[in-house]
Amino acid sequence: MYKILEARELTTNIYLMEVEARRVAKRCQPGQFVIVRMDAEGERIPLTICDYNREKGTVTIVFQTVGAGTKKMGELKAGDSLHDFVGPLGCPSELVDEPVEELKEKSILFVAGGVGTAPVYPQVKWLQKRGVNADVIVGAKTKDLIILEEEMEAVAGNLYITTDDGSYGRSGMVTQTIKDLVEEGKHYDVCIAIGPMIMMKFVCKMTEELGIPTVVSLNPIMVDGTGMCGACRVTVGGEVKFACVDGPEFDGHKVDFDQAMKRQQLYQTMEGRALLKEQE
Template sequence: MYRILNKEMLTPTICKMDVLAPRIASSAQPGQFLIVLSGERGERIPLTISDYDPSVGSVTIVTQRIGASTAEIISRSEDESFRSVVGPLGTASDFVNVPLEELRKRRYIFIAGGVGTAPVYPQAKWLHDRGVSVEVIIGAKTADLLIYKKELASACDCLHICTDDGSEGFHGMVTALLEKLVGEGRNYTHAVAIGPMIMMKFTTLTCKKLGLPVTVSLNTLMVDGTGMCGACRVSVGGKTRFACVDGPEFDGYEVDFDECLRRQGQYKTEEKEALERISEGRI
């Protein structure tokens, strides 16, 4: 179980894996996530599902090396297995329950940043397959760090690329590109932003300015992912919600991003200590 069927390094720190998890593959929906526990002594790491194939029984995860546990995940080779993969978790994207007739009146713009580009794919594909208007912006620091270009190009009507250093596509951040596109007369009705918390914060501000409703997918801290621990608490519209069961997607306008950013860094000191223990051979 949970055997790694394929592994591909997309950038030096971002890894794509297809993992055998038949129960999850047959029940996953766009917007949901899963939790990976690489080995007995690792952490339970929440990852948004980047694709799923019920016929093979596989789910695709894209992981960026950030701390010790994500490093352990991407260090696994093809044919090795994870200790646990559990999901699908969270609620599916809202559009899954909207009548198709209504959806076809909408024009979606997805704004993807960094490793958050991968989970945009199942959502864009789901809508694109059903004839809904979808455009996608991918942003990265530099051309080498852009991921999922080919996949997303086939899952939308128009793919826009930007890099902070101008090495590919538009020279600038995703927010500037979004403003430019709208300024050119592209008329979107719904935005979805997935990426680093700080990018979602500023994308939401830009959307607000443009009067464009925006959905964000929050990658908070979590332990169990089923509503048990409350580590993923977020303030949404002044109310405390659990990202694991009430989310992970929320109305960007309502999210207290500054609180999210603070809470995300809660265990920074302890995580640094764990890395030290590893380098000293104590783990």
């Protein structure tokens, strides 16, 4: 059993949980995920690691309540336990493998959308600890949906907040801020975008126009996180990949987002799943 040390609602339907999981905390790297189960019969929920503390032996996860499983999880309190906490899974962020001296030469931009701010945070923190200051754009529909602002502020070189309705920070989509920053004279060698599929699709369109290589994390399309369900199948540069096994990070300019989003939609119904099975 894995004890929950802290559990709180960050904003409507988005929760943070710090869990005692020594083995995962010891080995995990930014970009990886865990599979959580509340009880022996519970559904397997893949969740990206938001933070970890190797000394304390804890891992922090952030999740949005999207179905019955995550809704039930949102009701857990500090002192409760999780039945399974398996990981770390997936490949670590590519940044982790790059020599720090080379990273210091690079100008890095992160773009986070909504709950996607959680997996961006450990990457920015990892870089900051090594003396690399990355710019971060955090976007959400409204002010209430911005999460981890203080935490991000503490580790980002520059933090730009945008809201679609203009209720906080810059007004408009994250793509507008990317364009504005470049027009204001900023240069970026690489962009890492994590958020809703539709956001990543348009970020990639924009960065392709601006000539900025872009990495995306396809966590949002994972269902069981084991390579078995087929939900996260995606075409990248003409090749079939599975986000949970081959990713979750991919070259954003090569991802077929339209196909992945269509699949994601179909996967949500039983009829859709049957149809996908027939097609494969």
